[in-house]
Amino acid sequence: MSRANAWSQWPDANGRFGEFGGRYVAETLMPLVLELEQEYARAKEDPAFQAEFDDLLTHYVGRPSPMYFAERLTEHFGGARIYFKRDELNHTGAHKINNCIGQVLLARRMGKTRIIAETGAGQHGVATATICARFGLPCVVFMGETDVERQKPNVFRMRLLGAEIVPVSSGTGTLKDAMNEALRDWVTNVSTTFYVIGTAAGPHPYPMLVRDFQSVIGREAREQILAAEGRLPDALVACIGGGSNAIGLFHPFLEDEGVRMIGVEAGGHGVNTGQHAASLTGGRPGVLHGNRTYLLQDQNGQIIDAHSISAGLDYPGIGPEHAFLHETGRAEYRTCTDTEALEAFQLCARLEGILPALEPAHALARVGEIARELGPDGLIVMNMCGRGDKDVFSIAAHLGVNI
Amino acid sequence: MTAERISAKFEACRSEGRAAFVAYLMAGDPDLDTSFECLKALAASGADIIELGAPFTDPMADGPAIQRAAQRSLAAGGSLSSTLDVAARFRLEDKVTPLIVMGYANPIFSMGLTNFAERAAAAGVDGVITVDLPPEEDASLREALAAHGLAVIRLATPTTTEARMKRVSDGAAGFVYYVSVAGVTGAAVGAEEDIREGVERARRLSGLPVAVGFGVRTGEQAARFACLADGVVVGSALVEEVRAAVEDGAPKSAVKRITVVAQSLSNAISSARIVRSMT
Structure with a gap:
């Protein structure tokens, strides 16, 4: 583990890295985002959570x-x-699977029964679909239409893994549009669904927990x-x-x-x-x-x-x-x-x-x-x-x- | 005192024994002049309060109807700045209808909070709803707007618990916008009992009038909500009239189409409580 340092104090209690970060989400999502933060704090202190994460990294990912x-x-x-x-x-x-394992383990702790994700290149989608298959969770992946076209092998891989792919045509049909659509799905299915964000962005605590898992x-x-x-x-x-x-x-x-x-x-x-x-x-x-x-x-x-x-x-x-x-x-x-x-x-x-x-x-x-x-x-x-x-x-x- | 025009309007509706009809339109959709005419038509057709959508490229809390409206507005050169221009034109002709600007945080931050607050106040705007600024993130906007007597309208949703509602109420002004269902704008409406409970909690803890929105499309739905809340918000159904006008190749006909739909909604909302008391 890394030692405590001036940089590890970030984010602060408001989820900020200096002036960046925060929780700019619709009110419908706020209770969930706050609950996720609490659950992650508990999971970090739980040796069983860490042990399961480490075990999967070793034997499933090959770390x-x-x-x-x-x-x-x-x-x-x-x-x-x-x-x-x-x-x-x-x-x-790719590295994406490190984070997917961590987030899906969190989703299971929180009793969520459905996983959604956005993907650009398809690597995060494939990693999420993989872990969902491993844990028997339904998985819906939002992917821009343009990306569906230029990443056909990954689209097929996700389908083989049992995921549902939703092509997103709004905007330019790329990663940001897929993320918009995933957020719309999340706000609609907030009680059952866990949103596995693929990068160290999004509302707090996502940037922190993705960083920690990676x-x-x-x-x-x-x-x-x-x-x-x-x-x-x-x-x-x-x-x-x-x-x-x-x-x-x-x-x-x-x-x-x-x-x-x-x-x-x-x-x-x-x-x-x-x-x-x-x-x-x-x-x-x-x-x-x-x-x-x-x-x-x-x-x-x-x-x-x-x-x-x-x-x-x-x-x-x-x-x-x-x-x-x-x-x-x-x-x-x-x-x-x-x-x-x-x-x-x-x-x-x-x-x-x-x-x-x-x-x-x-x-x-x-x-x-x-x-x-x-x-x-x-x-x-x-x-x-x-x-x-x-x-x-x-x-x-x-x-x-x-x- | 902030948002006097808003409080006065809800008070007037209450004294008439009816809910307020809150009508949403996207500024600049399909173009600035037509949307200005549509606003006037709304006010003339019984809209008590107008929410003026400010277009954003990434409206992640909106369903397809308002997403497309934002895209039409942006394609016609719409922006937060032109939204305030339309508001100012409307205010020159109508001194009583409260105007709420509804949009997303980034265009506001990009304009600068002080600049935005000054321009909104000068345009005669009464309040601002920013979908992606929860109470945890809206302090700087509230401060900037309060200096000009403008309210930040807070949102409450089916996921807002009693404890959370206290947080939402702290700093709320004007009215509380109760989102009827966990979802995006224009989605299906929630169950009536849940909405009644949510509205009552919001009213009790905020001490403010509560308007219900998201998913209200028909006069019948509007009438049901008018019996539960102090106001009923209709957006997607009106915005879809603009779309129909554009798809007919007659964008200016949006004014007439909106007039028809707004009158029908207004009648449904106005008579709802009388009808219910008779049945």
């Missing part, structure tokens, strides 16, 4: 995930030593890199959509002041084109989906549709703790374009024999320059938070290959 020295990419970039935290090797192929990534990484290199890394690198894999990696290192934290946002066609998903780099603070955070919005406070080649990063907001780490300067945030992510994907496939998901391909696209900035004495841990099998078809389309 700990390896810490892998990416030797050929290290040579290729000619800078710092690069390690991958290999959360793409988890059951279901922090297993950073706790393992800390031990593993100390074992492998005898010291802490100089930089942690992770991609950011809502930011759950990044906060999971970062959080256990926050008190280690020598460890830089670098989040990579989806730059789409370029932040200057307006077609991107980089809410910290190209947005400003506002309120959406239950929390105050950085958002892509116009001068009237209307939300602007995000764009990214990666369905998992295609969201106009970001988790409130990242907004806070950005404002305080504790973490740095850079961007990566669609094209750069595609190049990084191919490079990783050829040099390491690993097909990264398009999401961590964004992180990898910045790793080269960070490795050179740090020099050969430097040490980087990048979160390989998902595998690229799901992206093979859409990558082929982008590369103009007919398969």
Whole structure:
């Protein structure tokens, strides 16, 4: 476990990370959100809850995930030593399942009998459908129409797992619209239904509990890199959509002041084109989906549709703790374009024999320059938070290959 | 004293032995001028209080009817700013009908709380309902609005327990908007007994009039609710008339369509308690 530190006091009693976070939900949901906060506080103190969570992580997910020295990419970039935290090797192929297990165990404690989730790339949907199958709970996944189209393999996987997929056509039919629809379902079925939010965003306590469930990534990484290199890394690198894999990696290192934290946002066609998903780099603070955070919005406070080649990063907001780490300067945030992510994907496939998901391909696209900035004495841990099998078809389309 | 126009209207309705007809329309739907004409038509057709929807791209508490209304408004250039412009035009012609702006937090924060409060007050707005600002998050908006005598209207729902209702009542002003059913706007209505209980709890703990909304579509439903509460809110059914007008290729006909529906709802609400006492 990480030790107490100045950063672990957040969120405060009002669910705020500095000025970010909070509980901006309809009154119908407030009693439930408050009940969830109380139940989570009890679960955290319950050794049986923690034991069941840990047991599933070990035997069902396959944790700990390896810490892998990416030797050929290290040579290729000619800078710092690069390690991958290999959360793409988890059951279901991404970090998402860590959080789903935690939330579904909470749902069971609360006596909820129906699970809903939103999904962008489909990884969170697949992970939720998987755990629901494991526990025999009905599962409804809201997914934007655009994403249903570009993530067909995951849609089929969710159906195989027994989940019902609801395509969402409002807005641009992407992740934010799926989240709107999930919130509408939740408000309608509040007494029976638990909403498993996939990223470290939404109303308090979601950003906190998602972070806590994902922090297993950073706790393992800390031990593993100390074992492998005898010291802490100089930089942690992770991609950011809502930011759950990044906060999971970062959080256990926050008190280690020598460890830089670098989040990579989806730059789409370029932040200057307006077609991107980089809410910290190209947005400003506002309120959406239950929390105050950085958002892509116009001068009237209307939300602007995000764009990214990666369905998992295609969201106009970001988790409130990242907004806070950005404002305080504790973490740095850079961007990566669609094209750069595609190049990084191919490079990783050829040099390491690993097909990264398009999401961590964004992180990898910045790793080269960070490795050179740090020099050969430097040490980087990048979160390989998902595998690229799901992206093979859409990558082929982008590369103009007919398969 | 905040929201005098609201209290006066509920008082007037009570003295007439009837519930208030609270009518909702989306500002700028299908365009600013037509929505202004629709507002006037509502007031002329018996609406006692008008809720003016401010469009937002992500209306997660709204059902399909009001989602589409927001999209039509945004497509026609609607915004919180133009919502306040429509309110101001209405207020120039009508000094008595309370106007409530109903919307989501982000456009208000984007405009800035002080700026919003000043402009809303200047436009003759009486109160504000922000669906995604529960009591825990509305202190700064209440402060900004109170400086101009405007009320933040609180929402209570079927999930609002006795203890929670105390929290909702603390700082409530104008009236309490009782959401008849756990769901989005335009959904099915809840059971009458549950609504009666919820309304009575809200009235007892807040000391304010209570209007019931979400899911009221027909005159018959409106009449039932008029016997339970101090006001009945109708939104989706009116907004759907605008949609029908647009789909007919005659957006201006929304004014006439809304007049017909509003008159019928107003009659149903006005006569509800008399009818019930006779049966």
